[in-house]
Amino acid sequence: MPELPEAETIRCQLAAAIIGTSVESVRLHHPRTWRFHSSRQELRRLVERRTILAVGRRGKAPYLLLDGSEPSTLVFRLGMTGLLRVVDDCEQAEARPAAVLALSGRKDLRFFDTRTFGALIARRGHDVECMPEFVHYGPEPLSDAFTPEHLREALSRRRAKLQDVLMNQRVVAGIGKIYADEICFRAGLRPGRRACGLTGPMRKRLWRAIREVLAEGIECRGSSARDGSYRDVYGMPGRFRDRMHVYQRTGQACRICGATVRRTRIPGGRGLHWCPSCQK
Ligand SMILES: [Zn+2]
Structure with missing residues (x-):
């Protein structure tokens, strides 16, 4: 997607x-x-x-x-x-x-x-x-409007899973399941954690990870996941998949620590991909 x-x-x-x-x-x-x-x-x-x-x-x-x-x-x-x-x-x-x-x-x-x-x-x-499509959207994550204070405020009021909050377009616009999993990995946080339970240093890592991972995704011209459905305007696949640490890597060795990447099923068919050793 x-x-x-x-x-x-x-x-x-x-x-x-x-x-x-x-x-x-x-x-x-x-x-x-x-x-x-x-x-x-x-x-x-x-x-x-x-x-x-x-x-x-x-x-x-x-x-x-x-x-x-x-x-x-x-x-x-x-x-x-x-x-x-x-x-x-x-x-x-x-x-x-x-x-x-x-x-x-x-x-x-x-x-x-x-x-x-x-x-x-x-x-x-x-x-x-x-426009009705965008009127409730949160800030663009790579813009100056997306501040650490905005993220702190958005997380502190939500008891939902971190992955769900990252994918909530009202909190921050543009993140779906691929980048939510990769952002959580980069921040060293389990995607199933409650959003409101994050400490100050954790929130700071998360804010930085959101910007870094999305910027890298753009640099790689996006990611064509396993289903291979995404192609750019000229029919070329994105290269971010080579840099993914957890998304669709269930059962494979973590590129950082060697532990086995896990997938936790959640209702609705989605899954959380994460490394049990790198993410706390
Ligand atoms: Zn790991």
């Missing part, structure tokens, strides 16, 4: 490839892709015949700022398996895209989504922070 580093990789590649082009038409092939709109036409009206002014990202979602008769924003909710590709419009698609934006210059921006949890959401205006 794409998280902040994957979405940031996509944002950066889209910015280089499509800023200044215009969206000539939108083809919507899967009804779930436009499920947040009352009709396909509503979505198309807010996107077609507009110029792409900028490409942004909030949490795990890249978005386009569009200009035309009235400013609008197109948000890509990537869900579990959403992928974006920029290709020449004559290129054969390897699978059926859920949606295609035909761009000027004979380019296509194709949206693939095999599990259909993703969506395209178009809104009027450019005020992303006020």
Whole structure:
């Protein structure tokens, strides 16, 4: 599932490839892709015949700022398996895209989504922070708004597991299960701990780990986990998997101490991956 580093990789590649082009038409092939709109036409009206002014990202979602008769924003909710590709419009698609934006210059921006949890959401205006998708989001973890004080305050009020709190988009935006496990490893903290029970030095380590691990994820252009579903805009996998210490490494030796990496099952099918010796 794409998280902040994957979405940031996509944002950066889209910015280089499509800023200044215009969206000539939108083809919507899967009804779930436009499920947040009352009709396909509503979505198309807010996107077609507009110029792409900028490409942004909030949490795990890249978005386009569009200009035309009235400013609008197109948000890509990537869900579990959403992928974006920029290709020449004559290129054969390897699978059926859920949606295609035909761009000027004979380019296509194709949206693939095999599990259909993703969506395209178009809104009027450019005020992303006020959009219903993002209005409750916590700060961006790599921004100055994400301070140690913010994290202390958020953790101290929550009795939930540390992994759950890290994945709560209201606390901090952009973290999912891959990076939550890796952040807990980096901080030396068990992901099943209660968030409110952390000491001051633990919280400080956690704050630093959040920023370091996500920055490394971006540097590696994201992570393509075992299911291999994530690919960047040009179809390339991310390299962060080679640096993972615990996520999907159950039963393997910890790269630091040699102990066996464990997975604790939790209801809902998710698991916590952790090293019993490095994490307390
Ligand atoms: Zn270890």
